Amino acid sequence: MMLINNIIKPKTINQNTLVIFGSILVALSFLDVVLLSVFNINLTGSSSGISFFVPLFIGFIGLYYIRFEHTNYKFINTINKNLNSDWFNSILTLLSVFILLKFIPIILNWFIFDANFVGTTKEECTGDGACWIFINVWLKRFTYGLYPDSETWRINLAFILLIFTIGVAYFSKPKIRTYIILFLLFVFPFIALNLISGDVAGLTYVETDVWGGLALTLIVSIFAIIFCFPLGVFLAMGRRSELPVIRYFSVGFIELWRGVPLITVLFMAANMFPLFLPEDIFLDKLIRCIIGIILFEAAYMAEVVRGGLQSLPKGQYEAAKSIGMGYWRMHLLVILPQALKIVIPGIANTFIALFKDTPLIFIVGLLELIGMIDLAKTNPKWLGFATEGYVFAALVYFIFCYSMSRYSQRLEKRLSTER
Amino acid sequence: MSNAIIQLKDVNKWFGEFQVLKDISLLVNQKEKIVICGPSGSGKSTLIRCINRLEEHQEGSIVVDGNEISDSTKNIEKIRAEVGMVFQQFNLFPHLSILDNCTLAPIWVKKMPKKQAEELAMENLTRVQITDQANKFPGQLSGGQQQRAAIARALCMEPKIMLFDEPTSALDPEMIKEVLDVMVDLAKGGMTMIVVTHEMGFAKEVADNMIFMDEGRIVEKAKTKDFFDNPKSDRTKLFLSQIL
Numbered sequence: 236m237m238l239i240n241n242i243i244k245p246k247t248i249n250q251n252t253l254v255i256f257g258s259i260l261v262a263l264s265f266l267d268v269v270l271l272s273v274f275n276i277n278l279t280g281s282s283s284g285i286s287f288f289v290p291l292f293i294g295f296i297g298l299y300y301i302r303f304e305h306t307n308y309k310f311i312n313t314i315n316k317n318l319n320s321d322w323f324n325s326i327l328t329l330l331s332v333f334i335l336l337k338f339i340p341i342i343l344n345w346f347i348f349d350a351n352f353v354g355t356t357k358e359e360c361t362g363d364g365a366c367w368i369f370i371n372v373w374l375k376r377f378t379y380g381l382y383p384d385s386e387t388w389r390i391n392l393a394f395i396l397l398i399f400t401i402g403v404a405y406f407s408k409p410k411i412r413t414y415i416i417l418f419l420l421f422v423f424p425f426i427a428l429n430l431i432s433g434d435v436a437g438l439t440y441v442e443t444d445v446w447g448g449l450a451l452t453l454i455v456s457i458f459a460i461i462f463c464f465p466l467g468v469f470l471a472m473g474r475r476s477e478l479p480v481i482r483y484f485s486v487g488f489i490e491l492w493r494g495v496p497l498i499t500v501l502f503m504a505a506n507m508f509p510l511f512l513p514e515d516i517f518l519d520k521l522i523r524c525i526i527g528i529i530l531f532e533a534a535y536m537a538e539v540v541r542g543g544l545q546s547l548p549k550g551q552y553e554a555a556k557s558i559g560m561g562y563w564r565m566h567l568l569v570i571l572p573q574a575l576k577i578v579i580p581g582i583a584n585t586f587i588a589l590f591k592d593t594p595l596i597f598i599v600g601l602l603e604l605i606g607m608i609d610l611a612k613t614n615p616k617w618l619g620f621a622t623e624g625y626v627f628a629a630l631v632y633f634i635f636c637y638s639m640s641r642y643s644q645r646l647e648k649r650l651s652t653e654r
Numbered sequence: 655m656s657n658a659i660i661q662l663k664d665v666n667k668w669f670g671e672f673q674v675l676k677d678i679s680l681l682v683n684q685k686e687k688i689v690i691c692g693p694s695g696s697g698k699s700t701l702i703r704c705i706n707r708l709e710e711h712q713e714g715s716i717v718v719d720g721n722e723i724s725d726s727t728k729n730i731e732k733i734r735a736e737v738g739m740v741f742q743q744f745n746l747f748p749h750l751s752i753l754d755n756c757t758l759a760p761i762w763v764k765k766m767p768k769k770q771a772e773e774l775a776m777e778n779l780t781r782v783q784i785t786d787q788a789n790k791f792p793g794q795l796s797g798g799q800q801q802r803a804a805i806a807r808a809l810c811m812e813p814k815i816m817l818f819d820e821p822t823s824a825l826d827p828e829m830i831k832e833v834l835d836v837m838v839d840l841a842k843g844g845m846t847m848i849v850v851t852h853e854m855g856f857a858k859e860v861a862d863n864m865i866f867m868d869e870g871r872i873v874e875k876a877k878t879k880d881f882f883d884n885p886k887s888d889r890t891k892l893f894l895s896q897i898l
Contacts, residue, residue, distance in 0.1 A: 553708050554745035554804075558759035558811055559735030568762055573749050652749055652791040 245300055253300045254311060260297025264290035264329065265336065272337045287333050291326070298325040357617055369620040370627050373611045377627070380447015380602055386439065390450045393427040420461055428454075443521035444600070449631065452603040455521075456590045459528040463589070464582070466529065467536025468575075472566060474541055485537070492534035498595050500527045505599035524596050532589045539581035543574030576650050583643035587636045604628055659684045659815060659846055660705060665714035667700065674700045675711065676870040682815075687847045689857040689878075692867035693893065698850045701867070702817045705848070706737040719814060735763060738808030742820040744800040746792035752779070752803045753788040756810045764811070771810070778806040782836045798829030802836055809840075816840065818849040854898060858882060866890045 245253050267290040270276040298319050301311055318328040349364030352371070360366035370377070379387045400423065404415040431454070434440035446454070473485030492500070504527035505520050512518065547570060555565040575582070594605035602610055608624035611617055660682040667675040674697045682688060690698045703709040704716060707723050707730050716723045718733050747755050756775035760766040766774070779785050782802035784795075792800055801821060808816060818837065822830045834856050841847055841860040851857065857864060857878065864881035866874040866889070874881070874890045882898075885891050 548743075548745075550741060550743050550745035551747065554739075554741065554747070556708060557706055557734055557737075557739035557741075558807065559731050559763040560759065561731050564762055568758060569747055573747070576749065650749075652793060 245303070247303065250303050250306060254303065254306050254308065257297040257300030258311070260300070261294050262297075264294030264297065265332065267293070268333050268336045273340045287330070290333065291329055294329045295322070295325060298329070357620075365623050365626070366620055367623065369611070369617055369623050373607070373617075376448060376611065377604060377607050378448045379450050380607055381445040382441060382447065382450070383445070386433070386441055389430050389433070389438065389441075393430050394450075394453070397423065397427065424458060424461060443519050446521065447602040448607045449604045451596075451601065452590075452593050455525055455528065455593045455596065455603065458525050459532055459589055459593075460586050462529045463532040463536050466533035468540050468571065470533060470537035471540035471544060474537065475544060489534045489537050492531050493538070495531075497528070497531050497592055498598055500531050501595055501598050503527070520599060521601060524599060524601065528589070528592070528596075532585060532592075535585050535588075536582070539578050539585055540574065542581065543576075543578035544570065546577055547573055576647075579643050579647045579650075583639055587639055590635060590639070591632060604631060657683055659719055660848075661715075661717040662705075663715045665701075665704065665711045665716060667697075667704065667709065667711045667713075674870050675704070678714070678870075678872060680865075680872065680875075682846065682848065684814075685844050685846055686863065687841050687861050688849070688863050688865060689861040690848065690850045690865045690867060691852060691854070691857070691893070691897075692865075692873075696867040697870040698867045699819050702739075702819060702848050702850055705815075705817060706734050706739055708739075731763075735759075735811055736814050738811060738813035738816045740801070740804055740808055740816065740818045740821045742823050744792070744797070744804045744824070746800055746804055746807070748792050751789050751791055752784070752795070752806075755792070755803065756807045759807070760810050774812075775806070775810055778809045779803070781809070781839070782806045783832075796829060797825045798832045801825065801829075801833045805833075805836055805840070815846045815848070818847065818851065820850050820852075822851065822853060852897060854882075866893060868893075 268287070299322070302315055302319055302325075304315075306312055306315075319325045345364045347364070349362040350367055351360045351362050351364070352367050354360070354368045355372060356368070357366070360368055375384070375387075379390055382390065397419075400415060400419055404412050404419070407415065429435050430438070431446070431450075432441060432443065470485045470489055473481045474489065476482045476485070501524055504523040508523055509518070551569060551573065552565065555569040560568065593603055596603060597606040597609070605628055608621075608628055612619075612621045612624050658681040660680070662678055662680040665675055665678040666673065678701060690701065692698050700709055704711045704723075705718060711723075719736055721729055721733050723730065723733060746752075747758070750758065753772065753775055756778060757768070757771040760771040760774060761768055776785065776788065779788055782805055784799050784802050784806070787795055787799055787803070792803065795803065805821075821837070822833050825833060830853070834853060837847075837849070837856065838860055847860075849856075849861075861878045864874075864876055864878050865872055866881070866885075866887070868889055874885060874887050876886070881890075882894070885894060
């Protein structure tokens with residue numbers, strides 16, 4: 236009777252023994268799942284449908300015995316507090332760990348252990364996992380599109396210059412940094428554009444039709460981000476203007492561009508817009524598309540910024556006016572710095588959405604990263620590698636979007652003036 | 655008439671159908687201190703907000719230091735640069751340090767060199783006794799300190815006139831005194847001041863003239879001593895009996 240009682244109601248005196256016993260049970264349950272999922276060894280002999288049941292039962296008992304209010308092991312205290320606070324949570328914990336243990340090996344196998352990395356042809360992909368040879372062979376195309384191989388140094392140079400200038404700005408004094416940033420925003424993009432398109436300073440002309448891959452993704456998004464932001468700010472201010480002409484223009488612009496899908500905007504930019512231009516004016520298709528994206532995203536940006544403007548108390552406007560500031564000084568020095576700080580998350584949101592919208596330029600035949608992957612996966616020599624291609628694209632996109640997100644969070648923290 | 659720095663003549667103002675100011679006429683001389691009191695909704699805040707055109711009046715004329723307040727933008731900014739204003743809610747700029755709050759307008763509106771603006775700011779921060787808070791942000795200061803910083807910010811434009819719109823109404827009782835002390839000091843320095851407040855102790859100490867407003871009208875204007883000792887109108891008597 237005593238024994239049964241001791242088993243059902245663990246006593247604190249026995250806690251050291253019980254914690255070790257419980258830990259062993261939990262470890263056993265994990266081991267069973269790992270053996271089953273990685274090596275396909277079925278220790279418990281249970282049928283596959285309920286293969287989680289036995290380890291779940293063992294683990295449940297194990298967690299029951301280590302659930303003391305205070306043990307000598309810091310690690311176990313943490314587990315008890317966060318993952319093992321009652322029987323229900325212990326089951327959830329076990330199930331989550333089991334699911335991870337079951338699927339991580341499968342994913343790792345596909346990505347690494349069963350994958351092929353080295354080679355140049357489809358036939359060398361012999362494993363069951365991913366065929367990274369596909370990515371490897373096509374990497375140049377994914378990066379530069381159909382840009383001539385002999386000229387890709389120009390794209391490299393443009394991006395190296397960009398990164399180098401950002402680096403210089405990062406380490407220079409605030410006053411010089413302002414100038415470098417202005418240069419980066421309003422001069423550098425055009426230098427880079429000329430460098431990449433050529434036809435100046437002895438560089439051969441490269442038509443925008445062959446631009447593509449990740450380089451094109453970045454060119455389109457950088458231009459769109461740089462120009463949609465100020466335009467959005469102006470539209471937001473315009474929508475709150477007291478002058479009816481400006482206000483109605485802004486409202487009309489925002490509602491019009493927000494009301495149509497980006498894909499139709501791009502289609503019209505590429506195919507219909509030239510019909511309205513005089514014959515002697517030629518605007519490149521890529522530039523027309525970028526302008527379309529800028530106008531489209533500016534409408535979204537305007538509404539984000541307007542949210543920030545409206546969240547400021549009226550007193551801020553009055554205080555700025557009362558010390559003699561006019562409309563522009565008031566906005567530049569007092570209102571916008573505060574409003575934009577408030578809407579940093581919304582701005583980052585819009586930029587990330589913009590970045591992920593760039594693949595839509597495929598509609599007018601421009602092939603950025605996703606477009607190039609689509610092209611590669613339909614190549615007769617390389618049929619059947621869509622998964623690898625899209626997983627690769629997902630990784631690349633994630634890296635860029637996550638960086639933007641982290642940067643915006645850092646900016647938010649740095650600009651915070653709360654105590 | 656000629657040495658009145660502020661002249662209001664038959665000023666009328668409506669918020670929609672509701673008339674907030676009714677035939678207000680008022681002369682304020684240089685270095686004069688006027689305290690305006692009255693029940694809430696009587697139009698006293700609206701009156702002083704009309705003087706630097708945070709509110710527009712629809713009828714009558716307002717002349718500040720020789721400039722008539724009209725629709726012309728340039729004119730308004732010029733007048734505002736000469737008229738300092740202190741708000742009930744302080745309205746400091748939360749994204750700037752106290753020092754930057756004070757130097758912002760001198761640098762960008764008056765085009766003063768940064769160094770000179772900072773010296774001026776420190777001078778005024780010393781005057782309101784918060785020199786040690788210069789590099790903090792408004793959110794880190796107490797209400798009383800914020801209001802004193804707001805006074806310093808207004809003084810940095812070296813205004814000829816200071817308007818105070820219930821400067822102590824949003825403060826804890828123990829902080830009211832520190833703000834009033836600064837205002838008394840300012841008054842003794844010879845500043846032209848129009849103060850909307852319920853602090854009658856301050857009024858008795860500082861004001862040359864008292865104005866009592868009710869329902870958009872100036873009910874009574876009198877020398878401070880007369881105003882408190884024998885108010886003429888019954889409405890004023892009633893108000894004073896409740897507030898004193």
